[in-house]
Amino acid sequence: MFIKFSWLIIKATLKMNNKEIQEQLMKGYFMQATKELLKGEGLKSLNVRNIAQQAGYSFATLYNYFKDVKELVFLCVEDFQKECAAEITQKVNGIPSGPEKIKAITKAYMAYFVQYPSVFNLFFIEKLGDIGQKQPTANLIFTFLDRLTAEEWGxxxxxxxxxxxxxxxxxxxxxxxxxxxxxxxxxxxxPVSYIEFAQAIDIQIDAIVDRIEINKV
Amino acid sequence: MFIKFSWLIIKATLKMNNKEIQEQLMKGYFMQATKELLKGEGLKSLNVRNIAQQAGYSFATLYNYFKDVKELVFLCVEDFQKECAAEITQKVNGIPSGPEKIKAITKAYMAYFVQYPSVFNLFFIEKLGDIGQKQPTANLIFTFLDRLTAEEWGxxxxxxxxxxxxxxxxxxxxxxxxxxxxxxxxxxxxPVSYIEFAQAIDIQIDAIVDRIEINKV
DNA sequence: AAATTTAATGAACATTATTAATTATTTTTA
DNA sequence: TAAAAATAATTAATAATGTTCATTAAATTT
Structure with missing residues (x-):
C-alpha cells in the first residue's frame, strides 16, 4: 500500500516535470520567435499571428502558454539584457578598470538601444499592462545600467x-x-543626426563620470 | 471688364477667407474635444469615435479636416504647452529670480506631467508617425523646458x-x-511611490542647478 | 482497446483606424 | 428665384489586430 502510494507520487512528479519541461519548451519557441521578430522587423509588425507563424504554431496556441501577448513580450526582457550585457562585455574588453570603463560601458549600453530600437521600446516605452511580474520586470529594467556598472563602481x-x-x-x-x-x-x-547625438552623449556622460574624481576624499 | 475681373478676385478672396475661418473653427472643435478627453479619460479611451462625439460630429467628418488622428492629437501640443506654462507661471509667482526659481520652474514642469499622464505620453511617448509638422513638433517638445527657463537663465x-x-x-x-x-x-x-519620486527630483535638480554657483567666474 | 486528459487549432468576435460611396447642405450662376 | 455645382457630413464597408471558445487531434492512462 505504501509502496503503491510512493510510486504514484513519483509517477506524478515525473509527469509534472515532463509537463513543465514541455511547457518551458513551448514557451521558449514562442519567445525565440518574438525575439527574432523584434530584432528584425520591429515592434510595428509584431502581432500574434506573426509570432505564431515564426514559432510554427497557430496563434491560438500562444494563449495556452501566455496570458496575453504582453506577458510573452515582456518575458523577453531578461534575454535581451543578457545579450546586451554580453555585447558590452566584448566591446569594453580591453579597457582597464576605472572611470573610462564606466563611460565606455554606459555608451555601449546606449548604442545597443540605438541598434535595436524595438528593444528600447520594450524596455522603456511599452506599457506593462497587467502582466504578472509587473514590478520585478520594471525593477529589472530600472536597475540594468546599475548592474552593468556595479563592479566598476566598486x-x-x-x-x-x-x-x-x-x-x-x-x-x-x-x-x-x-x-x-x-x-x-x-x-x-x-538631436537630428546620430553624429550630434553621439557628441551629446560624450559631453553628458563624461561630465557625470569625471565629476567623481573631483569629489575624491 | 477690369471691374468685373477685380470683383471676381475679391469675391474669391473673401470666399477663401470664409472657408479658412470655417475650417479653423471646425479644427478647433475637434481639438477642444481631443484636449478635454486627453485630460479626462486619458489616451487609453481616446479614439476617433469618442473625439467626434465630444465635438458633436461624426467620426468621418474628422477626416475632412485632419489627415489622421495623429495629426489632430499632435496639433494639441502647442495648446498644452501654453496651459502648462501658465500653470507654472502662477505656481512660481512669488519666487525671486535666480537658481531657486529655475528649480521651482523645473519641478512644476515635472509636476504638470504627473498630473496629466496623457500629456506626458503625447509629448514623449506617442510616435510622431507621418504628421506634416513632424520636426517642428518634435523641436517644440525638445525645447520646451529651455523656453520655460530661458529668462531665468539669462x-x-x-x-x-x-x-x-x-x-x-x-x-x-x-x-x-x-x-x-x-x-x-x-x-x-x-520609484514606486510619489514621495520617493519627489525626493529623487529634489536631489537631482538641486544638484544640477546648485552646480552653477560653484562654476562662477 | 477504450476512456480520459491534454494540446492545438480554426472560426468567430471585439475594437479601432481609415476609406469610399452616398446623402445633405450650401453656394453659385443664369 | 430655380437649377446646377461645389462643399460638407455621414453611413456603410474594409482592414488590422487581440482575444475567446468550441472543436478536433494527439497523448496518456486505465
Missing part, C-alpha cells in the same frame, strides 16, 4: 576612496540622463 | 557672470534628467 570606490552616496548620485544621474537622451533621440529625433 | 548669467557653455550644459542636463525621471516614474513606476 573598483572606483576603492581606488579614489569615494563616498557611497556620491556614487549613488552619479549612478542615478547616469541612469536618468541616458534614459532621457535615448527617449529624445529615439522618439523625437533630437 | 538673469543668472548676469548675476553670477556665468559662461554661456556652462549654462548650455546645465540646461541640457536638466532636460535629459527630467525626461528620464518622468519616463521611469510614469512608465515603469520607479
Amino acid at each position: 573598483f572606483c570606490r576603492k581606488e579614489f576612496n569615494l563616498q557611497e552616496n556620491e556614487i549613488a548620485k552619479a549612478k542615478a544621474e547616469l541612469n536618468y540622463v541616458t534614459a532621457g537622451m535615448l527617449l529624445f533621440y529615439m522618439n523625437r529625433i533630437q | 538673469f543668472c548669467r548676469k548675476e553670477f557672470n556665468l559662461q554661456e557653455n556652462e549654462i548650455a550644459k546645465a540646461k541640457a542636463e536638466l532636460n535629459y534628467v527630467t525626461a528620464g525621471m518622468l519616463l521611469f516614474y510614469m512608465n515603469r513606476i520607479q
Whole structure:
C-alpha cells in the first residue's frame, strides 16, 4: 500500500516535470520567435499571428502558454539584457578598470538601444499592462545600467576612496540622463543626426563620470 | 471688364477667407474635444469615435479636416504647452529670480506631467508617425523646458557672470534628467511611490542647478 | 482497446483606424 | 428665384489586430 502510494507520487512528479519541461519548451519557441521578430522587423509588425507563424504554431496556441501577448513580450526582457550585457562585455574588453570603463560601458549600453530600437521600446516605452511580474520586470529594467556598472563602481570606490552616496548620485544621474537622451533621440529625433547625438552623449556622460574624481576624499 | 475681373478676385478672396475661418473653427472643435478627453479619460479611451462625439460630429467628418488622428492629437501640443506654462507661471509667482526659481520652474514642469499622464505620453511617448509638422513638433517638445527657463537663465548669467557653455550644459542636463525621471516614474513606476519620486527630483535638480554657483567666474 | 486528459487549432468576435460611396447642405450662376 | 455645382457630413464597408471558445487531434492512462 505504501509502496503503491510512493510510486504514484513519483509517477506524478515525473509527469509534472515532463509537463513543465514541455511547457518551458513551448514557451521558449514562442519567445525565440518574438525575439527574432523584434530584432528584425520591429515592434510595428509584431502581432500574434506573426509570432505564431515564426514559432510554427497557430496563434491560438500562444494563449495556452501566455496570458496575453504582453506577458510573452515582456518575458523577453531578461534575454535581451543578457545579450546586451554580453555585447558590452566584448566591446569594453580591453579597457582597464576605472572611470573610462564606466563611460565606455554606459555608451555601449546606449548604442545597443540605438541598434535595436524595438528593444528600447520594450524596455522603456511599452506599457506593462497587467502582466504578472509587473514590478520585478520594471525593477529589472530600472536597475540594468546599475548592474552593468556595479563592479566598476566598486573598483572606483576603492581606488579614489569615494563616498557611497556620491556614487549613488552619479549612478542615478547616469541612469536618468541616458534614459532621457535615448527617449529624445529615439522618439523625437533630437538631436537630428546620430553624429550630434553621439557628441551629446560624450559631453553628458563624461561630465557625470569625471565629476567623481573631483569629489575624491 | 477690369471691374468685373477685380470683383471676381475679391469675391474669391473673401470666399477663401470664409472657408479658412470655417475650417479653423471646425479644427478647433475637434481639438477642444481631443484636449478635454486627453485630460479626462486619458489616451487609453481616446479614439476617433469618442473625439467626434465630444465635438458633436461624426467620426468621418474628422477626416475632412485632419489627415489622421495623429495629426489632430499632435496639433494639441502647442495648446498644452501654453496651459502648462501658465500653470507654472502662477505656481512660481512669488519666487525671486535666480537658481531657486529655475528649480521651482523645473519641478512644476515635472509636476504638470504627473498630473496629466496623457500629456506626458503625447509629448514623449506617442510616435510622431507621418504628421506634416513632424520636426517642428518634435523641436517644440525638445525645447520646451529651455523656453520655460530661458529668462531665468539669462538673469543668472548676469548675476553670477556665468559662461554661456556652462549654462548650455546645465540646461541640457536638466532636460535629459527630467525626461528620464518622468519616463521611469510614469512608465515603469520607479520609484514606486510619489514621495520617493519627489525626493529623487529634489536631489537631482538641486544638484544640477546648485552646480552653477560653484562654476562662477 | 477504450476512456480520459491534454494540446492545438480554426472560426468567430471585439475594437479601432481609415476609406469610399452616398446623402445633405450650401453656394453659385443664369 | 430655380437649377446646377461645389462643399460638407455621414453611413456603410474594409482592414488590422487581440482575444475567446468550441472543436478536433494527439497523448496518456486505465
